[in-house]
Amino acid sequence: MKNSDIERCGPSTQGLRAGYLQSDQQEHSEAIFATSSFTFGSAAEAAAKFADQQPGNIYSRFSNPTVRAFQDRLAVMEGGESCIATASGMSAILATCMALLDGGDHIVSSVGIFGTTASLFFNHLNRFGVDTTFVSLTDYDAWAEAIRPETRMLFLETPSNPLTEIADIQRLAALAHDNGAMLVVDNCFCTPALQKPLALGADVVVHSATKYLDGQGRVVGGAVVGDEERVGKKVFGFLRAAGPTMSAFNAWIFLKGLETLALRMRGHSDNAQAVAEWLEADARVARVNYAGLPSHPQYELAVRQQRAAGGIVSFELAGGREAAWRVIDNTRLLSITANLGGVRSTITHPASTTHGRITAEQRAAAGIGEGLIRLSVGLEDREDLIADLNRALAAAG
Numbered sequence: 154m155k156n157s158d159i160e161r162c163g164p165s166t167q168g169l170r171a172g173y174l175q176s177d178q179q180e181h182s183e184a185i186f187a188t189s190s191f192t193f194g195s196a197a198e199a200a201a202k203f204a205d206q207q208p209g210n211i212y213s214r215f216s217n218p219t220v221r222a223f224q225d226r227l228a229v230m231e232g233g234e235s236c237i238a239t240a241s242g243m244s245a246i247l248a249t250c251m252a253l254l255d256g257g258d259h260i261v262s263s264v265g266i267f268g269t270t271a272s273l274f275f276n277h278l279n280r281f282g283v284d285t286t287f288v289s290l291t292d293y294d295a296w297a298e299a300i301r302p303e304t305r306m307l308f309l310e311t312p313s314n315p316l317t318e319i320a321d322i323q324r325l326a327a328l329a330h331d332n333g334a335m336l337v338v339d340n341c342f343c344t345p346a347l348q349k350p351l352a353l354g355a356d357v358v359v360h361s362a363t364k365y366l367d368g369q370g371r372v373v374g375g376a377v378v379g380d381e382e383r384v385g386k387k388v389f390g391f392l393r394a395a396g397p398t399m400s401a402f403n404a405w406i407f408l409k410g411l412e413t414l415a416l417r418m419r420g421h422s423d424n425a426q427a428v429a430e431w432l433e434a435d436a437r438v439a440r441v442n443y444a445g446l447p448s449h450p451q452y453e454l455a456v457r458q459q460r461a462a463g464g465i466v467s468f469e470l471a472g473g474r475e476a477a478w479r480v481i482d483n484t485r486l487l488s489i490t491a492n493l494g495g496v497r498s499t500i501t502h503p504a505s506t507t508h509g510r511i512t513a514e515q516r517a518a519a520g521i522g523e524g525l526i527r528l529s530v531g532l533e534d535r536e537d538l539i540a541d542l543n544r545a546l547a548a549a550g
């Protein structure tokens with residue numbers, strides 16, 4: 154199928170067909186090119202490839218057919234010109250910053266981002282003269298006020314984790330562009346099956362492929378998607394020089410993951426909706442955060458911006474940490490793990506795990522209460538998930 158045709162297809166078709174790679178063996182499922190290097194037909198061919206005068210494979214730190222197939226497929230799904238796969242989600246964010254920022258540049262970031270991303274910004278990039286100001290995801294005045302002449306990047310995750318706040322990507326893209334900056338969106342929680350930030354004006358999308366893109370908790374990886382100049386040239390240049398490369402084996406796992414991504418995201422969203430509605434109707438639960446509920450403060454925006462509300466639900470118990478831990482310890486089906494985005498449902502206490510290393514004041518400012526529980530709703534039968542939560546809430550008294 155021609156690329157111009159696949160670009161008009163839906164996310165299920167794109168996940169199965171975009172970037173499809175077939176060797177002269179005519180295999181139907183993509184092959185894994187497990188090779189570190191590639192040979193050349195002649196010295197002149199080697200020279201031409203090293204000089205970028207002729208396309209082709211050189212060395213798997215920066216050119217491998219299986220990795221390229223994953224990149225091509227994800228680029229089509231996100232609607233970007235170019236995609237670079239990386240060893241992890243964190244190295245995707247690092248590569249984006251190293252490739253697109255200089256010392257002295259400034260980042261404005263939403264405060265509720267993934268903890269390790271925040272740590273990358275304020276413990277590491279700051280040592281190279283890149284400062285970050287953190288603002289509330291949905292406080293648009295705060296975003297505007299935080300911008301300085303040297304601001305080059307606005308960075309956000311939407312929906313946020315674990316509170317599921319939704320930011321208006323179009324509005325923040327306009328703010329970035331009015332101020333000569335770029336908007337980078339971590340699209341981990343929605344994936345292109347539910348949300349396409351580039352079509353809404355974002356300049357770069359980053360992924361932890363470890364989560365929904367794999368979807369079965371097998372391997373760690375990441376990706377950066379955007380235009381040819383920023384991603385195809387600059388991020389690729391950083392990858393080639395620094396080497397945070399995705400392996401061919403992991404790329405193959407992610408290719409298989411993309412084949413079922415749209416189907417899984419529908420299943421996650423349908424299950425999460427049922428669980429959220431059940432929790433909201435239960436008197437033992439003080440509050441439920443899920444953008445698929447009309448009670449969510451950005452419900453209308455979510456309906457406009459996303460195909461569905463996704464698989465992450467959080468809820469608050471009045472009894473604080475003690476009550477939250479009792480519920481978690483009394484589940485039988487849900488896995489107690491901080492990982493998310495997989496087919497098995499997981500339950501976690503953000504205040505003592507994913508957000509345990511920031512101070513109590515920072516947690517309070519970010520709205521992470523001691524009674525907050527986060528669910529990554531998987532693909533089990535929803536009746537079984539609800540029965541498990543019901544029993545855990547009852548046992549916790």
Ligand SMILES: *Cc1c(COP(=O)(O)O)cnc(C)c1O
Nearest residue numbers: 241242243267339341361363374
């Ligand atoms: C997990 C995660 C990351 C980091 O990805 P790794 O693959 O673990 O390096 C970045 N952003 C978000 C939103 C995540 O959930």
